[in-house]
Amino acid sequence: METIKITSPAFLDQQRIPDKYTCQGEDVNPALEFSNVPSGCQSLALIVDDPDAPGGVWTHWLVFNIDPSLVRVEENSVPLKAIQGRNSFGHNQWGGPCPPPGPVHHYRFKIYALKEKLNLSSTADQSELEKAMEGKILGFGQLIGTFSR
Numbered sequence: 001m002e003t004i005k006i007t008s009p010a011f012l013d014q015q016r017i018p019d020k021y022t023c024q025g026e027d028v029n030p031a032l033e034f035s036n037v038p039s040g041c042q043s044l045a046l047i048v049d050d051p052d053a054p055g056g057v058w059t060h061w062l063v064f065n066i067d068p069s070l071v072r073v074e075e076n077s078v079p080l081k082a083i084q085g086r087n088s089f090g091h092n093q094w095g096g097p098c099p100p101p102g103p104v105h106h107y108r109f110k111i112y113a114l115k116e117k118l119n120l121s122s123t124a125d126q127s128e129l130e131k132a133m134e135g136k137i138l139g140f141g142q143l144i145g146t147f148s149r
Contacts, residue, residue: 002038004141006111010075017145023098024149028076029061036110038139041113044107045133047126050097059126060095060107061089064118066088075120087123092122097147104148113139116127 008029011017019025037044044066050058062085063078070079076083089095099105115136120128 001137002036002113002139004037004111004139005035005056006109006141007033008109008143008145011145013143013145013147015108017097017147021074022096022147025096026076026127029032029073029094030145031075032073032111032143033142034071034107036139036141037068038059038113040115041115043091043116043117043130044068044070045118045129046073046110047110047129048094049110049126050099050105050107052099052103054100055142057126060097061087061093061126062073062076062126062129064124064129067115068113083120083122085120085126085129086121097145099147099149101149104134107145109143110143111141112137 008030021030046065048061066079066082083086085123118132
């Protein structure tokens, strides 16, 4: 499996996510940049989640069937023709970090290069997306941001 590079101009890997992208700010998605997408990729999928949530993994954003030629997701936007799945807030949109007061949480921005587009609707949640990706992953990359209140 090839490694995809995923970065953000808003924060560095393992660094704090600025308030602007959280419930303490504008609550918009940060810009993301991708490189080293493997050849043969037919679509990209993005999962942003928090494995430190008190009740288990909390999904903040699901976006799939992203055009593989895309090298950037702009701040406060969704890639053209991509589908947003349902996050743990019950919405089809970005839901920024908003942990309970206490320890630092880690937010995983995970990008997957897939052999094909996925036949999923916007009602899909993280487990349905992960199941649909099984056996279709050509590459993977991860960026981790932190946040606490």
